[in-house]
Amino acid sequence: MPRLWIVRAGKHGERELAAIEQNRLLPGFLEVGDLTSRPSRDAILGHLQQVLPELAQNTLKNFAAQLNQFAHTIQIGDLAVMPRKVTNSVAIGRVTGEYVYNSDDPYRHSRTVEWLKPAVPRDTFKQDLRHSFGAFMTICEIKRNGAFERVRSVLETGLDPGALLGTQGTAPVRATDDEPDAGDYASDIEEIANQQIISLIKSEFAGHALAELVAEILRVEGYTTRVSPPGPDGGVDILAAGGAFGLGQDRMCVQVKSGDGAANHDVVLRLIGSMSNVQASTGLLVSIGGVNAPAHRELDHHFFKLRLWQMPDLLKALFRAYNDLSEETKNKLPLKQIWAPISGDEA
Structure with missing residues (x-):
């Protein structure tokens, strides 16, 4: 029977776009040789x-257990989930190739995959699966609570039916075994908290309200802002x-994309055109659904004029500004800072 795996693409999502564009699983471990x-x-x-x-x-x-799974245990036909850091989604694909090592490849270790749904919002899944997606592992299997059947249901119907009857009592697997389950590892508390904050932002600041939130953050950071009214904005949400x-000479044109879909190349070109029209010196694209590869290349090409805020960048800006935001905004987005111990692998 096919199995379900988590395969991450970098602690900060640095390989996600390449993984999607190239139809590959890219777990990293670049110091490690051919397996x-x-x-x-x-x-x-x-x-090792x-x-x-x-x-x-x-x-x-x-690490050895994880790499053994990636190279030798995962089978063609298995399902793979790639939790995406730069959005609040996960990519779901079917493994199509055997393990490959290429020393000339910047990513070294890979397997090919057919991405069936490259951007499924995490809120599609119930809490237990969302917590599994947040496990402190680059590569691991998700077995408990009918995980495979539930992910397959999301692929087919868009709905997670929840833990299935007869799947609750899976015995825990010791961390020294070759086949640990995601539930056997501590969750990334920061990642889970961030995903909850993202869900709150999407709920309380949907559509044009997200532009108002971004403008308020920019005001805290010292900018004078003007927000375009709701409706067609011609590529300008905020000046x-x-x-x-x-x-002053620091004049910025901001485009805010609040949808789950990745912003494309045309969005970047419209922002560049808007900058010229309003004589802005810089442009900022805020896209909580991330950007696709052509858009990212265009942004890189205009490095000295354009910046991108994906969800992690928006969260960092929000946390910097939070204490100085309006009480109305804080009431919609109630947060508090906590201290938590970190594991040895994070330190």
Whole structure:
């Protein structure tokens, strides 16, 4: 029977866009050599002890188990979930190829995948699966609570039916086993909290209200802003200017995309055109659904004039400004800062 796997694409989502564009699973571990000739966890562990001698033995055992799964346990036809950091979605695909190592490839380790749905909002899934997606693992299987059947249901119907009868009592797997379940590992508390905040933002600041939130954040950061009224905006949601009375040379044109879909190349071109029309010196694209590869290349091409805020960037700006936001905004988005211990792998 096919199985369901989490395969992440970077702690900060740095390989996500390449994974989607190239139809590949890209787990990283760039210091690690070819796993083809290392057919077991123990063989991989021996290699890791040579190339990563500074890491603790338990960490190396954990990494060896993950890499063994990626290279030797995952099968063609299995489903893979890639939790996406730059949006609040997950990509779901079907594995189509065997493990490949290429030393000339910047990503080194990969498997091909057919992305069936590259951007499913996390809120589509019930809380237990969302927590599994937040496990502190780059590669691991999700087995509990009928996870495979539920993800397949989302692919077919768009709905998560919840934990299925007869699937609750799966025995826990020790972390030293080759096939740990996502539920056996601590969740990334920060990631889960961020996803909850994202859901709140999408609920309380839907549509044009997101532009109002971005404008308020920019005002806290010292800009004078003007927000376009709801409706067609011609590529300008916010005008922001620095200096006294907003008359300085730092003039910014902001386009805000509040939908789940990735902003495309045309969105970037419209922003560039709007900058010219209003004589802005810089442009900011805020897209909570991220951007596609052509749009990202266009943004890179205009590095000295354009900036992109995807969801992680918006959250960082929100946290910086939060204490100085209006009481009305804080009431819609009630947050508090906490301290929490971190695991050895994060430190």
